[in-house]
Amino acid sequence: MKRAPEQAAASKGLVVPRSVAVIMDGNGRWAKQAGFARIKGHEKGISAVRTTVTECAQLGVSALTLYAFSEENWHRPKSEISLLMKLLERFLTQERATLMANQIRLVHAGRRARLSPKTLALLDATIALTAANHGMVLCLAISYGGRQEIVDAVKTLASEIAAGHVAREAIDEAAISERLYQPTLPDPDLLIRTAGEMRVSNFLLWQIQYAEIWVTPVCWPDFGKRELHAAFVDYGQRIRKFGKVL
Numbered sequence: 001m002k003r004a005p006e007q008a009a010a011s012k013g014l015v016v017p018r019s020v021a022v023i024m025d026g027n028g029r030w031a032k033q034a035g036f037a038r039i040k041g042h043e044k045g046i047s048a049v050r051t052t053v054t055e056c057a058q059l060g061v062s063a064l065t066l067y068a069f070s071e072e073n074w075h076r077p078k079s080e081i082s083l084l085m086k087l088l089e090r091f092l093t094q095e096r097a098t099l100m101a102n103q104i105r106l107v108h109a110g111r112r113a114r115l116s117p118k119t120l121a122l123l124d125a126t127i128a129l130t131a132a133n134h135g136m137v138l139c140l141a142i143s144y145g146g147r148q149e150i151v152d153a154v155k156t157l158a159s160e161i162a163a164g165h166v167a168r169e170a171i172d173e174a175a176i177s178e179r180l181y182q183p184t185l186p187d188p189d190l191l192i193r194t195a196g197e198m199r200v201s202n203f204l205l206w207q208i209q210y211a212e213i214w215v216t217p218v219c220w221p222d223f224g225k226r227e228l229h230a231a232f233v234d235y236g237q238r239i240r241k242f243g244k245v246l
């Protein structure tokens with residue numbers, strides 16, 4: 001019998017954030033250290049994605065956003081881009097059973113323009129298949145950039161103002177938030193980055209305003225339940241003031 005998420009978390013002494021975002025870095029370094037080609041690191045990264053997605057869903061996380069492919073990643077060698085897209089396509093078909101079994105709803109954040117018709121078709125089909133699931137939302141950031149997302153939101157807003165649907169005076173933070181790629185997702189409470197770099201790399205720039213940041217030296221292919229739980233334990237010890245005095 002499956003335990004309720006709260007029970008599962010409490011028994012492990014974890015504090016489960018409502019919304020988690022992950023910069024899955026270090027696939028290339030992991031492969032190099034192991035003496036493999038870079039793509040082996042990305043392949044191994046898929047298993048790590050499965051582990052983190054199912055564990056977050058089972059622990060009761062409401063929204064998990066994974067940085068799978070950035071706008072800047074289009075500048076990588078063509079061969080690596082094409083292999084990464086193949087892996088994404090494979091994930092979008094092979095993981096359907098796992099998504100359904102765990103009541104996970106898939107959504108996408110990012111620009112669609114440069115994604116191939118095949119990638120878009122698989123993405124849209126898996127989004128449609130999982131649309132009625134009522135558990136965790138899994139947001140895949142693909143062809144995603146934080147600055148680009150803000151630019152796109154501002155463009156939408158400018159068109160609405162030009163068309164007379166929105167008044168200039170009505171522009172506030174909510175007006176921007178409502179025009180982001182996935183406006184209904186809660187802002188991340190916890191941002192995890194693997195492979196040790198201390199930067200945010202154009203990820204969810206608007207949404208991570210008050211996210212707690214947790215960085216591990218472990219490369220993404222080696223990131224498993226142990227690391228995820230360590231992040232949640234550390235998160236539970238943070239004092240979140242949101243700029244106020246407690």
Ligand code: FPP
Pocket residue numbers: 024025026027028029030042043045046049066067068069073087088091140195220
């Ligand atoms: C960063 O490692 C990782 C990426 C650019 C891609 C992440 C993709 C995956 C984990 C697999 C596909 C994902 C999904 C959701 C199906 P890097 O190549 O920049 O590593 P390095 O900095 O060590 O070179």
